[in-house]
Amino acid sequence: MKKAMGSKMKIDIPVGRGRPTKPVQSAKLSNEFGIIARNFISLPNKWKELTREDRDAALIRCHERFEINLDEHYVKDSCEDILKNRSRQWRYKLKQLFESAHSEEEVRKIEVPELTPENWNRLCDMWIDPKHKKRCDINKVNRTKLKSNHFMGSKAFVAARAELGENEPEKVEPDRIEFYKHTHYKSKKGWSSLEAETHYNNMKDLKDLYTSGEASMTTDEIVDTVLGTKSGYIRGLGYGPKPNTTRATQRKTAELEDSLRKAKQEAASAQNNLQNRLNAAETVVENQQTQIQDQQSQIEALNSQLNTIVARQEEMFRKMQCFARSSPSNRDGAP
Known part of the structure; x- marks a missing residue:
């Protein structure tokens, strides 16, 4: 889903809203998850049965279509909730197709292009189950008791309120x-x-x-x-x-734990870097001290050699003086 300029549409889901507050964003995101629910993932009997692999695949496709920060736990949870709602709507449409058949044999022969035969038969098994039929009948009666229908049609309440x-x-x-x-x-x-x-x-x-x-x-x-x-x-x-529930509290706790873990990792990394720098500095100092000691040893050796040379020169000078005094020319005088 891209704009005319070629960039992805930006999707914002404010905390506490559960979906975008901008009508266009809300509609586009909902439609995209409807497409994903029908064409790109399996349709579970219950939302809890949808695999993590399918959920991640849906989120990845969403991220490919929109500029959306799925690293935020709340945004990710909200997207999964929209996908859950669209999956339920898709299952409802298929249930109508199921009820249009006149027999179980006819039902089993129905081909749904978006579903594998295994997926369709799994749904049929659920709808044929007497216990499931009983729950559906109870829910149907309860829906007839709803007397305060709204005038919003398919428009999202969150977007309408923000507007x-x-x-x-x-x-x-x-x-x-x-x-x-x-x-x-x-x-x-x-x-x-x-x-x-x-x-x-x-x-x-x-x-x-x-x-x-x-x-x-x-x-x-x-x-x-x-x-x-x-x-x-x-x-x-x-x-x-959604109301403040245990799940929301758990999610907030998870976010705080993530922040704490990241802070600890950053602190450990900083400490490790500092220790490495300290070790490097100590190595440099040790090397410098070794070099200084070597230089001092060299200086002492040179001084010792110099003293030896000076002493030898002085000894030779004394010998030359003695030799000069003891020569015949110096004892007898000039001829």
């Missing part, structure tokens, strides 16, 4: 209460459901109550009280943002 903030003079995103209204109310259509309107009014009442009295509740606490909570999901914000 609303960009249009504000102070560039501040709406809080969760007002964003809930934005996603469930249209001026021309009204509320998406009576239940959605009731939820909003209850949240407004709680906000007025707890901002005017001595007791206090944050906006997040108010929304969670009215809409309820769900593991791994913040109601009213769509896919992407």
Whole structure:
């Protein structure tokens, strides 16, 4: 996915958002993972069954398409979460194809170009399992109880909320209460459901109550009280943002441990370099001391030789004087 100039599109996933806040980035990244889920990796019965090899292959392809920092744990986890969502959507479409068949024999003969026969049969085995059918029936009933559908269509909530903030003079995103209204109310259509309107009014009442009295509740606490909570999901914000969970804490701990390990490695490397420099300096000093000692020995030897030469010269001079005094010409005088 490249721009006209040939450079990769830059993808930013702010901490706490779970996906890009820019609508174009969000759509492009989601579409790319949809392509990857359908064409480049196997489709597991459950997300946990997807191999690390397939996950890494998906991330590598994503990195080839976009300028994205997958070294950041949060960015990497967010990308895997988007891939998980797109894999689930792909599995849902295949489930519809499965249900269109009239018999198991017919189902087994279906050819899905994007899947290997083994992968397709593994999915069929799951969908045929009576226990799985029972869970699906229960989930179908639960979905019919959902009365507060939103008006956002396929648009990512994270990007929509960020876009609303960009249009504000102070560039501040709406809080969760007002964003809930934005996603469930249209001026021309009204509320998406009576239940959605009731939820909003209850949240407004709680906000007025707890901002005017001595007791206090944050906006997040108010929304969670009215809409309820769900593991791994913040109601009213769509896919992407996640509550502070044990996994998030573990990830943060892992990041701190990585930082600590890198700091220790850098300190050990610096200490090792310093020790090497110290050893080199000591070697130089030792060599210099050896050279000085050698030079001192040479000087002492030269001094000794010089003294010997001087002594010999003095001895020869004395002998010459004695010889001169003892010669006949010096005793008898001139003729």
